[in-house]
Amino acid sequence: MENESNHQSRRNFIKSGAIAAAAFTIVPRHVLGKGFLAPSDKLYIAGVGVGGKGYSDLKSFHNSGKAVINFLCDVDDRRALKARQDYPTAKYYKDWRELFDKESKNFDAVCVSTPDHNHAITTLAAMQLGKHVYVQKPLTHDIYEARVLLDAAKKYKVVTQMGNQGASDDGVRQMQEWFDADVIGKVHTVYCWTNRPVWPQGIPWPSQAAEIPKELDWDLWLGTAPQKNYVDKLVPFNWRGWWDYGTGALGDMGCHLMEGPFTVLGLNAATSVEASVGSVYVDEFKRGYFPDSCPPSSHVILNFPATAKNKSAIKLHWMDGGIQPERPEELGPNEVFGDGGNGMLFIGTKGKMMAGTYNQNPRLLPTSKTQEVKVKQKYDRVTGSTNGHYAQWVEACLAGYGNKELSSPFEKAVPLTEALLMANLAIRSYDIKTQKDGKDIFPGRNIKLLWDNTQMRVTNFEEANQFVKRNYRAGWTLGV
Template sequence: MKEKNNSRRDFIKQAALAAAGFMIVPRHVLGGKGFVAPSDKLVVAGIGVGGKGHSDIMSFHRSGKADVAFLCDVDDRRAASAVKDLPKAKYYRDYREMLDKEHKHIDAVSVSTPDHNHAIQALAAMQLGKHVYVQKPLTHDVWEARVLTDAAKKYKVVTQMGNQGASNDGPREIKEWYEAGLIGDVHTVYCWTDRPVWPSGIAWPTQTAPVPKELDWDLWLGTAPFKDYVEKLVPFNWRGWWDYGTGALGDMGCHLLEVPFSTLGLQYVKDVQATVGSVYIDEFKRGYFPESCPPSSHVTMTFPKTSKTQGDVTLHWMDGGIQPARPDELGPNEIFGDGGNGILLVGTKGKILADTYGDNARLLPTSRKETVQQKYARVPGKANGHYAQWVEACIAGYGNMEVSAPFEISGPLTEALLMANLAIRGADMRVDGKYPGRNLKLLWDNDAMKVTNFDIVNQFVKREYRQGWDIKYSL
């Protein structure tokens, strides 16, 4: 009898401990006046937890101040590592079901899904009052970027975009150099990348394939038009298709344009023009594949004068291996950027060259060594600290702590990238066998969010969403 009673007491004790382990009480529930939360940890839900999403949520977890309590992914294969690393987290496939059932137990949401679903997922969380961390690029369309920027203020939530280089020392050092007058007034900027590293400029596959049993294809498509599943689209090659991705600009633009945006205070473009590379389907005939991002492009954007510039700024974006001419001040054997990517600021008194994320910033010529007084606080942990910074800001509450890439900054940055894509799509558009968008400078009405001199591209400012996946928001 004594042995049975002890066993019963042990069982009750273990059951109580297990129940406590799953009794997740978010900060916003116990954070009211007169209450003390049992933990200072932020309760986080992850939407898209494979690949980069996995590394994101584990970075929140490693901050020591976040409890990743909920996981959501449409592909069980991609989610497997996160499920293994966070065995106590509850798992969902449909983010809508997760938010509907668990929103009272969630403080913040991380979104790391294909570009075309960023906005609808992030906005759903924001409308529930949840802080959000969204992978770059912030959105797929210009209108979506404007919506999320506005929503961050409306719902008073802490936001951060996943361009972790914004928390590096390099962008802050470059700002200090510029504001100290070391290169004069910047009037021209070059940013370039060796991306894409996925198939581009190709026809949509004609052969369909069975949907893997671990993948919910309908949920993966989300806002995009319905198409039959094809091999090798997921988990990576979707980047090269306009229905889902945003090409090389979406992949690398946020990392490279961060420096000129933060240094020069850039906001919205006034005009944009593009040229694109082509793929030949045989030695005489050039292919036309409007569903696919081109293999290379050169985009020129004009930004209006800011408080940090004396006039307009011209920014050149180049991808697909295209690079600007090497500066005369750079030695013949010195690496231009980091070899595949780079940033060059051209001022009236000098130039600054940097790698991806603003790393390895140097004045040109590289023999020029000057130091200035540190003006901007550094982020502990630099790029790795980007995640902990957001967690701590969420805990502090809206408006109480700065972050490196809030939507008020990353929203306009994303819009600029998507305006560049607008010009790329316009330049690659064939009408009656001709390409009327080539050699055009698209003029942008920022308040109306429309191109005023080439109306056909305005369909991409805000795309048509699949039925049942509309984004409901009024600016």
């Protein structure tokens, strides 16, 4: 994560209990002692990764009326420009390690919206400083990292939230109420699907290096990832399709679409997973083999045991690349399935229900039942629904650890993240190649991977376990 002197300086800060810098006219609330409200009752936030989604996250925190954005950090000056214009008094850094070492006395919380491969290392460092954290989905790049953050949430007792804002939508609470009222019975099958990726996947790593933009610190952007040349258009978005940095369509949309089933059914750890993937052809007769890149499409089946809420084993199907399940017979021929491009479908012993991205527009099937069936409201709604996800975290931070309920704290976000990363583990295992009798073989295909959740390992295909925990680039460590 950082060199030893940086690591030690953070530890020294924690021990010293230093007070806020005199330059601030309103003292950040955390330095006044636990439970003490600053005169402004504002949450001071440092943003790490402030372009794109990071920018919109900061705007949403600011719009809550209870947050001050007082530090900005991004490795790319181009991506940071809009945030710097909107928050001209916020001090700007390129390296989050320098920000944390120099300024940790002066902010209460951190928003992490970097590429996936640097989520865990930044988040853990913030938690070790006692900072509340809001982290974009997926929470981590690897299953091991997710488990580390779960342990850290318990240890450091800071307020945590993953950026899957659909967890705060009214829709998931409506589906919970239908399910709890036994409207669809016990659920045995769930489908989640997406039209992503909308970036290149299933391709070889470009052979031609590109000139690094002068505004981009490429070494800092790489962070924990292996040293490689910069390639054209990798930043700001196409990194999602490369395993070194991103987690593919599952990482982008899995937390939005699988959150509903996890919450409604009380899912936790899957026991097994199997996958099949689409591919591209490099010529008329030869299929491409590009293990650095996520595939253009996939179908994954995760098997979950019965839960306290759902007394039936559950088979959860994930489909991406535009693949969709068969339309339910109860859905009219011209009715939209899910929200068109994405969706979730629950199949129970007494009926079915579906919703779109972020759990929005939940409907019973046939859709006429949606208005006909009346059940008592059981779950409080989040003020602002999906958009209220941000203010909910801000208010929870101001209230202090354990004093307000959150929609996606790490205790809930980690099992969800681990499930989609387990699906990715099966996808990546599909393309493990070796040789037998002079011929290429792929031993990870056409098998079901059995998962030991306690030990965090696949028990019947050892080669798959290389994807549970990756090796960081020299000079970077998770610090645990």
